[in-house]
Amino acid sequence: xxxxxxxxxxxxxxxxxxxxxxxxxxxxxxIIGMINFAHGDIFMLGGFAALIVxxxxxxxxxxxxxxxxxLVMLIVAMLMTGLWNWTIERIAYRPLRGSFRLAxxxxxxxxxxxxxxxxxxTQGPRNKPIPPLVTEVYHIGNIxxxxxxxxxxxxxxxxxxxxxxxxxxxxxxRAQRATEQDRKMAALLGVDVDKTISIxxxxxxxxxxxxxxxxxxxxxVASFNDGFIPGVKAFTAAVLGGIGSLxxxxxxxxxxxxxxxxxxxxxxxxxxxxxxxxxxxxxxxFKPTGILGRPEVEKV
Amino acid sequence: xxxEPLLKVQAVETYYGNIRALSGVDVDVHKGEIVSLIGANGxxxxxxxxxxxxxxxxxxxxxxxxxxxxxxxPTHLIARKRIAQSPEGRRIFPRMTVYENLQMGAGLDNLKYxxxxxxxxFTLFPRLKERQSxxxxxxxxxxxxxxxxxxxxxxxxxxxxxxEPSLGLAPLIVKGIFEAIKKLNKEEGLxxxxxxxxxxxxxxxxxxxxxxxxxxxxxxxxxxxLLINPEVRAAYLEGGRH
Numbered sequence: 001x002x003x004x005x006x007x008x009x010x011x012x013x014x015x016x017x018x019x020x021x022x023x024x025x026x027x028x029x030x031i032i033g034m035i036n037f038a039h040g041d042i043f044m045l046g047g048f049a050a051l052i053v054x055x056x057x058x059x060x061x062x063x064x065x066x067x068x069x070x071l072v073m074l075i076v077a078m079l080m081t082g083l084w085n086w087t088i089e090r091i092a093y094r095p096l097r098g099s100f101r102l103a104x105x106x107x108x109x110x111x112x113x114x115x116x117x118x119x120x121x122t123q124g125p126r127n128k129p130i131p132p133l134v135t136e137v138y139h140i141g142n143i144x145x146x147x148x149x150x151x152x153x154x155x156x157x158x159x160x161x162x163x164x165x166x167x168x169x170x171x172x173x174r175a176q177r178a179t180e181q182d183r184k185m186a187a188l189l190g191v192d193v194d195k196t197i198s199i200x201x202x203x204x205x206x207x208x209x210x211x212x213x214x215x216x217x218x219x220x221v222a223s224f225n226d227g228f229i230p231g232v233k234a235f236t237a238a239v240l241g242g243i244g245s246l247x248x249x250x251x252x253x254x255x256x257x258x259x260x261x262x263x264x265x266x267x268x269x270x271x272x273x274x275x276x277x278x279x280x281x282x283x284x285x286f287k288p289t290g291i292l293g294r295p296e297v298e299k300v
Numbered sequence: 301x302x303x304e305p306l307l308k309v310q311a312v313e314t315y316y317g318n319i320r321a322l323s324g325v326d327v328d329v330h331k332g333e334i335v336s337l338i339g340a341n342g343x344x345x346x347x348x349x350x351x352x353x354x355x356x357x358x359x360x361x362x363x364x365x366x367x368x369x370x371x372x373x374p375t376h377l378i379a380r381k382r383i384a385q386s387p388e389g390r391r392i393f394p395r396m397t398v399y400e401n402l403q404m405g406a407g408l409d410n411l412k413y414x415x416x417x418x419x420x421x422f423t424l425f426p427r428l429k430e431r432q433s434x435x436x437x438x439x440x441x442x443x444x445x446x447x448x449x450x451x452x453x454x455x456x457x458x459x460x461x462x463x464e465p466s467l468g469l470a471p472l473i474v475k476g477i478f479e480a481i482k483k484l485n486k487e488e489g490l491x492x493x494x495x496x497x498x499x500x501x502x503x504x505x506x507x508x509x510x511x512x513x514x515x516x517x518x519x520x521x522x523x524x525x526l527l528i529n530p531e532v533r534a535a536y537l538e539g540g541r542h
Contacts, residue, residue: 181396
């Protein structure tokens with residue numbers, strides 16, 4: 001039982017990270033109907049931005065409190081990654097809006113390759129280690145929970161709440177939902193659709209940057225190809241939860257995290273990715289719109 | 301009519317790809333007027349409405365609003381000049397509540413007058429009040445029509461464009477909507493440009509009207525003139541009378 005709870009805690013931590021990244025996929029899909037395959041690499045960029053900020057901070061401001069370092073790291077990573085994603089949308093995706101459906105998809109795959117190669121060339125192909133930032137662990141019986149796991153879950157929850165609030169309660173969120181549901185009508189009501197789409201990319205990237213920073217903190221290394229497997233898993237999470245649905249992205253992320261850690265714990269760790277994707281396939285066969293996805297039936 | 305019109309559409313041609321939908325359309329709407337545009341299906345009436353809002357933009361010709369050339373402005377900036385449209389197909393946001401749909405209408409002023417204006421809309425269309433927390437997509441056609449008009453009014457428009465406000469509505473509701481338009485025009489000086497299939501009701505309501513055939517304006521005159529014009533009667537009124 002304790003072993004099970006331990007795995008649950010691990011899965012929840014991992015799932016939080018996937019969930020944050022999945023939101024970026026699902027939001028962009030919702031608003032412009034395109035899978036941003038470069039989003040996984042945006043997540044990886046976030047990790048690198050955090051790593052670089054951390055190294056600068058510890059080199060020039062030795063003795064800076066860890067909490068402050070973490071905060072600065074998160075904020076700078078969010079800003080930088082947001083700027084990256086804004087630029088990508090502006091130069092690579094916007095000119096293709098209204099073009100045939102496959103064009104932005106292929107471009108996104110191209111951007112993904114560009115980003116990971118760019119990091120590989122500029123930062124080197126080897127894993128970049130980061131000294132452990134947060135080392136405290138708590139023991140409850142035989143269960144070990146580290147402070148960083150708690151931090152990850154808490155930060156994720158705060159961000160999710162802030163994000164939920166923005167999307168559901170603010171004029172910006174209304175404009176985003178309106179753009180998602182009927183872009184032309186939104187423009188007729190004075191919504192600057194291009195700006196709204198740009199902001200959506202920035203928000204998605206900011207969440208991915210936080211996820212990237214936490215992934216870095218959790219595993220202690222950053223690598224240029226971190227965008228791939230975790231990125232694909234976050235995408236899977238978005239699809240599993242129902243692409244286009246925000247609660248779905250979080251639920252999907254948590255499920256993927258749990259499946260992965262429980263499978264690794266009870267069966268074979270080598271097959272954890274097989275298990276994850278097999279469950280995705282099964283869910284999609286029986287519920288093609290994902291768990292919380294909406295069937296496209298609306299009264300006209 | 302004297303003075304500069306509020307809206308002046310001048311020799312406008314609009315294309316969908318290579319297909320010309322409007323050819324040399326001239327329409328004037330003066331401040332405080334109700335002007336209707338009648339014509340058969342596919343004549344280009346809705347295209348004209350959307351061209352005024354810049355979606356699609358006119359290929360040639362000019363759209364002048366309040367003395368300013370808005371032909372090449374993007375749609376959202378035209379909306380910010382206070383041209384509000386209840387478009388063809390109503391285009392309610394299906395996964396937003398009625399209340400949120402109305403909030404979208406009031407976005408230009410950041411909801412500054414929202415509470416005040418929403419009460420007016422609810423008085424005008426009490427059905428919307430009952431349904432305010434329901435999702436737009438679950439409303440009946442008539443309720444969606446009311447919501448679409450209400451949402452346009454929330455923008456405090458200088459010019460209200462209505463595309464087929466009577467479409468799919470029971471005659472009694474149509475009467476109510478037309479009375480509401482008349483009332484807003486009389487009491488608040490609202491300028492209205494409407495497209496209608498229901499030519500009789502539209503012309504009766506309007507100060508002036510235009511008849512559109514195959515993307516061209518073929519006739520214009522006061523509402524009364526058009527109502528008694530034999531050609532108009534033959535084409536749009538006889539047999540189609542409500």
